[in-house]
Amino acid sequence: MTRTEVDPQARFDEIIEAGEKVEPRDWMPEAYRKTMIRQIAQHAHSEVIGQQPEGNWITRAPSLARKAILIAKVQDEAGHGLYLYSAAETLGVSRHELNEMLHSGRQKYSSIFNYPTLSWADIGAIGWLVDGAAITNQVMLTRTSYGPYSRAMIRICKEESFHQRQGYEIMLALVNGTEQQKAIAQDAFERWWWPSLAMFGPPDDQSTHTEQSQAWGIKLETNDELRQKFVDMTVPQADYLGLTVPDPELRYDEDSGHYHFGEIDWDDFWQVVKGNGPCNRERIAHKTKAWDDGAWVREAALAHAAKQANNSKGAEK
Amino acid sequence: MADPHELYTFLLRVGDDNLILAQRLGELVSWMPELEEDIAVANVALDHLGQARNVLTYAARMAGPDASEDTLAMERSEREFLNAVLVEQPNGDFGQTMARQLFVDAYQVPFYEALATSSDDTVAGIAAKAVKEARYHLARSSNWVVVLGDGTDESHQRMQAGIDAMWRYTADLFFTDETEEALQQAGILPSFDNIRGTFDDTVSSVLARGLLALPEDPYQRIGGRTGFHTEHLGHLLPDMQALHRANAGASW
Secondary structure, three states: OOHHHOOHHHHHHHHHHHOOOEOOOOOOOHHHHHHHHHHHHHHHHHHHHHHHHHHOOOOOOOOHHHHHHHHHHHHHHHHHHHHHHHHHHOOOOOHHHHHHHHHOOOOOOOHHHHOOOOOHHHHHHHHHHHHHHHHHHHHHHOOOOEHHHHHHHHHHHHHHHHHHHHHHHHHHHHHOOOHHHHHHHHHHHHHHHHHHHHOOOOOHHHOOOHHHHHHOOOOOOOHHHHHHHHHHHHHHHHHHHOOOOOOOOOEEEOOOOEEEOOOOOHHHHHHHHOOOOOOHHHHHHHHHHHHHHOHHHHHHHHHHHHHHHHHHHHHHO | OOOHHHHHHHHHHHHHHHHHHHHHHHOOOOOOOOHHHHHHHHHHHHHHHHHHHHHHHHHHOOOOOOOOHHHHHHOOOHHHOOOOHHHHOOOOOHHHHHHHHHHHHHHHHHHHHHHOOOOOHHHHHHHHHHHHHHHHHHHHHHHHHHHHHHOOHHHHHHHHHHHHHHHOOOHHHHOOOHHHHHHHHOOOOOOOOOHHHHHHHHHHHHHHHOOOOOOOOOOOOOOHHHOOOOOOHHHHHHHHHHHHHHOOOOOO
């Protein structure tokens, strides 16, 4: 058989089997393409919406150094959104279409950003816990089967680990501070702990996408495996900070070498996914208002570019 | 030798311009018309904040052993801030934001160019770094003013409205008094004589390319450099300072 006669499905299976990367020019099953678009877009939207809860503290950061670090972090998130939209565009969908789907609720973003940032300690907790959970997932995704997504993840992971360390440092300063600072650190930790664990998605026996995503080499570890890895990594850090994990069932299991933890409130998780979280409406309202308010600017940029193109055509004649 | 207090006052004027503008720009992150502009506005905010930190850190050395960039930023009240009133003006729409930015950038490029020749090495070093940032800020703001001025009828009107609203606060950028004069006589600061001319040339060239004009109203609101601000600053400062002030002496 010559190369052109190779069955495209067989070639795709070969790539996955060999642990190689699927590239934009390769044939891929339509369902794989759709899954990749859904996953990359959801990730991009999460970065973009994630600007809001943290941006909420830019003007109020307690020191100029913290203010600078926070602005740079929120800027990185917008940058991650850009790489990820570009990765999604290699699958034949435009950023504009993805944006529309976010605004209309047809595509989702990580539910974690539907919780409010109520104190400065939330900025520390988000960096430490939310970025920590994100990294656990994203380190796996650096080895995912779709090439552009995998490469975007390598770059994003480097910046995210920086963010996680900065978040941890905020917490460290707070727990070494005044009684009031310690109190906001514990309060933020309690509010972000369970939502961070829920970020890994439903338990394996209830996850609709896990099996197919594993077969396609998109997902290399299950939700429960990743969640366990995160808990094992984070509990000792909380101990070091002197923070109390809000879980009476939490204990270290000598036999397995893992922490045992209590049941996540999945009803609450699904309520937030369905739109009934503390900030779902505000996040989308903010995003669509920014987009609608900017319409005249985007129209002006297009009109100006068109005039420039006309002028240069005129000059060539 | 000039009185250290004069250098301190001058540094607050420079540092506060940048701090208050960074604060305004920080409000805009996640509110811009495109993702690229969210990134850009964060970048410009960071540059101004960095300039503010360099200048205020230097000023703090003249303000006693307990002073720092943070005590200067967080523990002074409205009447003690010495920024030009232009930078405290609200963001308004994207046109107004860009008008304010164009005026600041057109001022800062020749201002920092001059300041980079200061005989005070710290001041000269800060200005030499800042001028590079100011040049690309000016490239960006000029471009947007031209694009919006030339784009659609709506964008033209909005851009012109932004220019009209912000122009009356521009003279305050150039306000100097015996503080600068003493520092110039002592040979610490260079002459600022050419800054205004360069600013006017830059602004008129950008506005001409954007088919825009300066307003005819000659009124100029000055006073920021001596602590006589518009009412907007009194709303910006509590937002910036509340957390710090509620936790006196805490480390973050």
